[in-house]
Amino acid sequence: MRRSGWLFALVLAATPLQAQQISDTHAPEAASARAGGPKSATGRDWMVTAANPLAAEAGAAMLRAGGNAIDAMVAVQLVLGLVEPQSSGLGGGAFLVYWDAAAGTLTTFDGRETAPRAATPTLFQNGEGEPLAFMEAVIGGRSVGTPGTPALLEAVHKRYGRLGWGALFAPALELAENGFAVSPRLAGLIAGDAATLARDPAARAYFLDAAGAPLAEGTLLKNPGYADTLRTLRVEGAAAFYQGALAQGIVAAVRGSVNPGGLSLDDLRDYAVKERAPVCGAYRGLDVCGMGPPSSGALTLGQILGLLEPYDLKALGPASSEAWRLIADASRLAFADRERYIADVDFVPVPAKGLLARDYLAARAKLLEGDDALPEVAAGTPRWDHAMAPPARVDGAAPELPSTTQITIVDDDGNVVSMTSTIEAGFGSRLMVGGFLLNNELTDFSFRSHRDGVPVANRVEPGKRPRSSMAPTIVLKDGRPVLALGSPGGSQIIGYVAKTLIAHLDWGMSLPDAIAAPNVLARFDAVEIEAGTAAEELAPGMRELGFQVKTGPMTSGVQAVAITPGGLIGAADPRREGVAIGE
Ligand code: GLY
Numbered sequence: 001m002r003r004s005g006w007l008f009a010l011v012l013a014a015t016p017l018q019a020q021q022i023s024d025t026h027a028p029e030a031a032s033a034r035a036g037g038p039k040s041a042t043g044r045d046w047m048v049t050a051a052n053p054l055a056a057e058a059g060a061a062m063l064r065a066g067g068n069a070i071d072a073m074v075a076v077q078l079v080l081g082l083v084e085p086q087s088s089g090l091g092g093g094a095f096l097v098y099w100d101a102a103a104g105t106l107t108t109f110d111g112r113e114t115a116p117r118a119a120t121p122t123l124f125q126n127g128e129g130e131p132l133a134f135m136e137a138v139i140g141g142r143s144v145g146t147p148g149t150p151a152l153l154e155a156v157h158k159r160y161g162r163l164g165w166g167a168l169f170a171p172a173l174e175l176a177e178n179g180f181a182v183s184p185r186l187a188g189l190i191a192g193d194a195a196t197l198a199r200d201p202a203a204r205a206y207f208l209d210a211a212g213a214p215l216a217e218g219t220l221l222k223n224p225g226y227a228d229t230l231r232t233l234r235v236e237g238a239a240a241f242y243q244g245a246l247a248q249g250i251v252a253a254v255r256g257s258v259n260p261g262g263l264s265l266d267d268l269r270d271y272a273v274k275e276r277a278p279v280c281g282a283y284r285g286l287d288v289c290g291m292g293p294p295s296s297g298a299l300t301l302g303q304i305l306g307l308l309e310p311y312d313l314k315a316l317g318p319a320s321s322e323a324w325r326l327i328a329d330a331s332r333l334a335f336a337d338r339e340r341y342i343a344d345v346d347f348v349p350v351p352a353k354g355l356l357a358r359d360y361l362a363a364r365a366k367l368l369e370g371d372d373a374l375p376e377v378a379a380g381t382p383r384w385d386h387a388m389a390p391p392a393r394v395d396g397a398a399p400e401l402p403s404t405t406q407i408t409i410v411d412d413d414g415n416v417v418s419m420t421s422t423i424e425a426g427f428g429s430r431l432m433v434g435g436f437l438l439n440n441e442l443t444d445f446s447f448r449s450h451r452d453g454v455p456v457a458n459r460v461e462p463g464k465r466p467r468s469s470m471a472p473t474i475v476l477k478d479g480r481p482v483l484a485l486g487s488p489g490g491s492q493i494i495g496y497v498a499k500t501l502i503a504h505l506d507w508g509m510s511l512p513d514a515i516a517a518p519n520v521l522a523r524f525d526a527v528e529i530e531a532g533t534a535a536e537e538l539a540p541g542m543r544e545l546g547f548q549v550k551t552g553p554m555t556s557g558v559q560a561v562a563i564t565p566g567g568l569i570g571a572a573d574p575r576r577e578g579v580a581i582g583e
Contacts, residue, residue, distance in 0.1 A: 039512055039516075039571060039572050039573075039574050039578075039579065039580070040511070040512040040569065040570060040571040040572070040580055041569075041570045041571075041579075041580040041581055041582040042567055042568065042569055042570075042582055043567060043568040043570065043582020043583050044567050044568070044582075044583070045063075045411075045412040045568075045582075045583050046063045046069075046072075046409075046410060046411045046412050046568070046582065046583060047408075047409065047410045047561045047568040047569075047570040047580060047581070047582040048060050048063060048072055048076065048407075048408075048409045048570070048580070048581050048582070049406075049407070049408045049409070049559035049560065049561060049570045049571070049572050049578060049579070049580040049581075050076045050080065050405075050406075050407050050408075050559060050572075050578055050579070051080065051084055051087065051405045051406065051407075051488070051557055051559065051572075051576055051577060051578040052079070052080060052083045052084045052183065052577055052578065052579075053577065053578075053579045054079055054083050054171075054175060054180060055076045055077075055079040055080045055083060055084065055407075056076065056578070056579050056580070056581050057171070057581065058072075058075040058076055058078070058079040058171035058172065059072035059073065059075055059076040059407075059409060059581075060072070060581045060583075061075065061170075061171055062074075062075045062163060062167070062168065063409075063411060063412070063583075064583070065163065065167070066162065066163065067161075067162055067163040067167075067168075067411075068160065068161070068162045068163075068411045068413060068415055069098075069409040069410065069411040069415040069416065069417040070098075070156050070157055070160040070161050070162075070415070070417065071157070071161050071162055071163040071167075071168055072409050072411065072417075073096075073153075073156075073407055073409055073417045073419055074153045074156075074157055074161070074168040075168045075169075075170075075171055075172070076407050076409070077089075077094075077149065077153060077407065077419075077421060078153075078168065078169060078171070078172035078230065079171055079172045079175060080405055080407075080421070081172070081226070081436055082172055082175055082176055082180065082223055082226055082435075083175065083180050083183065083186070084183075084185075084186065084405060084577075085186075085427075085436065085437055086186065086189050086190075086193075086403070086423075086426045086427045086428075086437070087403055087404055087405040087421075087422065087423065087426070087488060088149070088404065088405045088421035088422050088423055089149065089423055089436045089437060090147065090149055090150050090229065090233075090241065090434070090436045091147050091149075091250075091423055091428060091433070091436045091437050091438040091439055092113065092147055092148075092149050092421065092422050092423035092424070092428065092437075092438075092439040092441065093111050093112045093113040093145070093147060093148035093149055093152075093421070093422060093439065093441055094111045094112075094148065094149050094152055094419055094420065094421035094422065094470075095108065095109070095110060095111065095112065095291040095295055095297070095419065095420055095421075095468065095470050095472055096108065096109040096111065096152060096156060096417065096418070096419040096472065097278060097289065097290055097291060097417075097418045097419070097472045097473065097474050097484075098156070098160070098415070098416070098417060098418075099414075099415060099416035099474055099481045099484075100160070100415060101413045101414035101415045101416075102413065104479070106278050106289055106474060106476070106481075107275060107276075107277070107278065108275070108276050108277070108278050108290070108291050108292070109152055109155065109156055109273055109274070109275055109276075110148075110273065110274040110275070110276055110291070110294065110295075110465070111148035111149055111151060111152025111155075111273050112145075112148055112294055112295075112441070112465040112466070112468060113145025113146055113147055113148050113439055113441040113442070113465065113466070114145055114146045114148075114267065114271065114463050114464065114465055115145055115146075115442055115445070115460055115461060115462055115463060115464050115465075115466070116145070116146065116261065116262045116263045116264060116267045116462065117262070117264060117266060117267055117462045117463065118262025118263075118264065118462070119262055119442065119460050119461070119462050120460065120462075121449035121450075121455075121459045121460050121461065122449060122460075123142065123442065123445070123460045124137045124142075124442075124443065124445070124447040124460070125447065125448075125449070131447035131448055132447065134443065135196075136259075137440075137443050137447070138424075138425055138429060138430075138440045138443055139196055139199065139258075139259060139429060139430050139440075140199075140257040140258050140259025140260065140261070140429060140430075140431065141253065141254030141255060141256075141257040141259060141260045141261030141263065141429065141431060141438075142259045142260065142261040142442070143261065143424075143429050143439075143440035143441070143442045143443045144254045144261045144263055144428075144429050144431065144438045144439060144440065144441075144442065145263075145439055145441040145442045145465075145466065146263060146267045146268055146271045147241075147250075147271070147438070147439060148271060148273060149421060150233065150238040150241040150242070151238050151241075151242065151271055151272070151273045152273050153238065154237055154238035155238075155273045160415070165234065165237070166234050166235075169230050169231075169233070169234040172226075172230055173227055173230045173231065173234070176222065176223045176224070176226045176227035176230060176435070177222065177224070177227045178222065179220040179221055179222040180220070180221060181217075181218050181219070181220060181221075182215050182216065182217055182218060182219045182221050183217070183577055184217045184577070185576065185577050186217075187214070187215060187216055187217035187218075187219075188217075189426055189427075190207045190208075190214040190215055191214040193426060193427055193430075194207075194208060194212075194213075194214045196427070196430050197427060197430055198212065199258065199430060200253075200257070200430050200431050200432055202225075202253075202431075202432035202433065203427070203430050203431065203432040203437070206221075206223070206225075206432060206435075223435045224435070225432075225434055225435030226434065226435025226436060227435070228434070228435070229241075229246065229434040229435050229436065232246065241268075242268045242269055242271055243265075243268065243269055246433075246434055247265055247268045247269070248265065249433045249434060250263065250268065250433050250434075250438065251263055251264060251265055251268070253431045253432075253433045253438065254431065254438065257429075257431055261442075274346075276291075276292055277292070278290065278291075278292070278298070278474075279291070279292035279298035279299055279302065279352060279356070280298070280302070280476070281298065281299075281301065281302020281303070281305055281306050281356050282302075282305075282306065282309070282358075283302075283305040283306070283308075283309060283501070283505070284309070284505055284506070285477070286475050286476065286477050286482070286505070287475065287476040287477075287479075288301065288302060288305060288473060288475050288501065289473065289474050289475070289476060290418075290471055290472055290473040290474070290486075291420075291468075291470060291471065291472055292345070292352060293342055293343065293344060293345040293350045293352065293467070294343065294344040294345065294346075294464075294465040294466065294467055294468055295467070295468040295469065295470050295471070296338045296342040296467055296468065296469055296494070297420075297468065297469055297470050297471030297472070297473075297493065297494060297497075298471065298473070299338070299342060299352060299355050299356065300334045300335065300337075300338045300342070300469075300471075300494045301471050301473065301494050301497055301498055302355075302356050303330075303333070303334035303337060303338075303355060303356065303361065303364075304327075304330050304331050304334045304494070304495075304498045305498065305501065305502075306356060306358075306361035306365075307330035307333060307334065307361055307364055307365045307368065308326060308327065308330050308365075308502070309361070309365070310362070310365050311326050311365075311368065313326070313327075313502060313506040313507070314506045314507065314508075317507065318503065318507045318517070321538060321541035321542060321545065324520055324527070324538060324542065325372075325373065325542070325545050325547075326368055327498070327499075327502065327520070327521075327522075328373070328520075328521070328522035328527045328542070328547060329367070329368050329373060329374045329377070329522070330365075330368060331494075331495060331498070331521060331522040331523065332374065332377040332522050332523070332524070332525075333364055333367065333368075333374075333377055333380070334494075335377075335491075335522075335523045335524060336377050336378055336379040336380075337355055337379050337380055337382065339379070340379035340457070341355065341379065341382070341457060342355075342457065342458070342467055343457035343458040343459075343464075343467050344458075344464045344465040344466075344467065346464070346465070347461055347463075347464045348457045349384065349385070350457070351382040351383060351384045351385060352385065353383070353385050354382030354383035354384060354385065355382045357382065357383060360380065360382050360383065363380075364380050371545075372545050372546045373542075373545045373546035373547040375546065377525075403422060403423070403424055403425050403426050403488060403489075403490060404420060404421065404422035404424075404470065404487075404488030404489065404490070404493070404557075405420070405421050405422070405488050405557065406418075406419070406420050406421075406472070406485075406486040406487050406488060406557060406558065406559040406578075407419045407420075407421065407559065408484045408485060408486065408559045408560055408561050408570075409561070410481075410484065410561050410563060410568055414481075414563075416474055416481045416484050416561075416563070417484075418472040418473055418474050418484040418485065418486050419472055419486070420470035420471065420472040420486045420487075420488070420493070422439070422441070422468075422470065422488070423437055423438070423439040423440070423441070424439050424440045424441045424443060424444060425440050425443070428440045428441075441466055442460065442466055443466075444458075444466035444467055444468060445458055445459065445460045445464075445466040445467070446458040446459055446460075469489075469490060469491040469492075469493045469494055470486070470493060471486055471487070471493050471494050471497045472486040473485050473486055473497055473501075475501070481563055482562065482563050482564070483501075483504075483511075483560065483561070483562050483563065484560065484561050484563075485497060485500060485501075485558055485559065485560035485561070486558070486559065487500075487556045487557050487558040487559075487573070488556070488557040489554075489555070489556055489557065491523055492519075492521060492523070492528070492554060492556070494521075494523075495519070495520075495521025495522070495523065495528075496519060496521070496554075496556035496558055497558070498521070499514075499517065499519060499520065499521065500514045500515055500517075500558050500560065501514075503517045510569075511560055511562050511569050511571045512571040515556070515558045515560060515571050515572075515573050515574070516573075516574050518530045518533035518534060518535035519533075519535070519554040519556055520535050520538065521554075522547075525548050526547070526548040526549060526550045527542050527547045527548070527549050527550070528550050528551075528552065528554060529542075529549060529550070529551045529554075530551070530552075530553070530554040531551040531552050531553055531554075532553075536551055539551065555575045555576065556573050556575055557573045557575065557576040557578060558571075558572075558573045559571075559572050559573065559578055559580070561580070568582055570582050
């Protein structure tokens with residue numbers, strides 16, 4: 001077993017103080033460490049965790065008023081769209097994994113954006129058929145998909161909510177009308193994005209001051225446009241988002257921008273939330289369940305854990321380079337399958353069962369039996385769910401930036417919400433309408449539509465949902481939830497969730513410590529190590545094993561709740577401004 005001096009450092013890294021020092025090494029993430037507030041909480045009755053204290057308080061207010069987890073989630077999301085507007089909101093999409101305690105069932109809801117009818121597979125290609133530069137694709141209307149979040153909030157509230165729809169709007173409306181203090185993290189991100197925000201008149205007027213300077217931390221920011229939108233949706237429901245003046249405003253912004261897109265009133269009118277069966281992978285006697293396609297979250301997380309199942313990570317421990325070799329190469333194998341096979345299952349067949357089949361994972365896990373990094377990693381050949389000949393598949397090319405937000409809630413009936421919500425990149429398409437930002441979710445599609453004449457599964461098609469990495473997760477033991485979590489972070493989300501689960505389940509770290517432990521993951525060729533943390537000590541050993549190694553900021557934002565016989569434990573990632581509130 002190869003060991004570094006990392007064990008001692010890792011234990012230190014898991015303390016709140018050390019975690020704060022880790023965050024302080026990154027600007028603008030440094031801001032989050034100064035935000036204060038509890039990063040973990042305990043509760044007997046309920047727990048709400050969210051990426052901003054005002055949003056978590058809104059959820060807590062609903063729960064104190066007799067609301068349930070779905071009521072709290074809607075209130076949290078409406079406030080996040082105001083106080084963390086760069087990450088999620090009405091102009092974006094979300095995936096919800098939901099445990100219905102009364103029914104004893106787990107289900108998922110897909111509120112992912114759809115490509116407009118007018119979209120074509122060459123949406124993100126230049127005249128020569130080559131992929132556009134990422135930011136060229138992102139900014140403006142071209143990248144905007146039909147938002148799903150308003151429809152999702154209404155659909156699940158209609159089905160499960162306990163409080164009246166109107167009551168859920170009170171906290172967000174109050175903050176939009178009377179103002180909230182711009183948080184350190186938001187101020188830092190506005191400053192970093194001022195040039196692109198300045199390109200849209202509405203975004204410029206909101207995020208920059210009259211002289212064009214980015215809003216400073218602590219500025220009291222009111223959002224009358226968002227307040228108007230909230231009042232409209234409160235009275236008229238989500239239909240007022242998808243038809244009428246608001247819909248016309250969204251279409252005009254998308255079509256009238258410098259880099260126009262094809263979103264139409266018909267696309268908005270026809271948007272539909274989809275309920276889908278959860279996808280579960282087995283790990284250490286637990287069922288790790290989450291969102292299937294169009295998200296790659298649960299399948300890829302399930303593959304990583306399934307490939308690691310035969311290996312005794314507990315015995316190896318967190319200080320062992322051997323443990324990280326296994327985790328890194330399991331992740332690379334899973335990401336190779338993800339790139340080849342996972343896309344919107346309503347448009348392309350996905351071998352979902354085959355990717356998690358025990359015999360397939362056992363055979364792939366044997367590839368990890370050597371001592372060194374795998375020199376090459378390629379997609380495997382999972383069984384397909386149908387009898388026809390497997391379709392030809394080639395790898396796509398979809399850049400994904402860290403962004404997004406996680407909401408995790410348990411209520412006093414035992415209902416559990418794990419929802420990951422996004423407008424894709426920070427500040428999405430940078431187009432602002434009705435006081436909220438429009439997503440750039442379409443850039444989660446592969447920019448390449450074909451390779452050598454073979455179509456890419458995740459190519460752009462009209463009405464299709466772009467592949468996601470969002471991994472809202474609920475872990476079941478003997479059919480009952482014991483843990484719920486998720487994270488922002490683009491395609492790093494999957495590694496952040498995997499690390500948290502391994503640190504908690506295999507290495508016995510408490511939930512807050514597992515979240516705070518340094519991030520180390522692999523997606524494609526390189527092992528990525530969180531800069532400024534004790535994990536940097538792993539780098540020489542990983543290089544010796546044959547890995548390429550990169551270090552950089554890895555700003556996970558895990559929000560998690562453990563459901564234990566002794567009560568609820570909530571924890572928020574120390575790298576961001578989130579908090580857990582429980583009672
Ligand atoms: N846009 C982030 C994701 O869906 O993974």
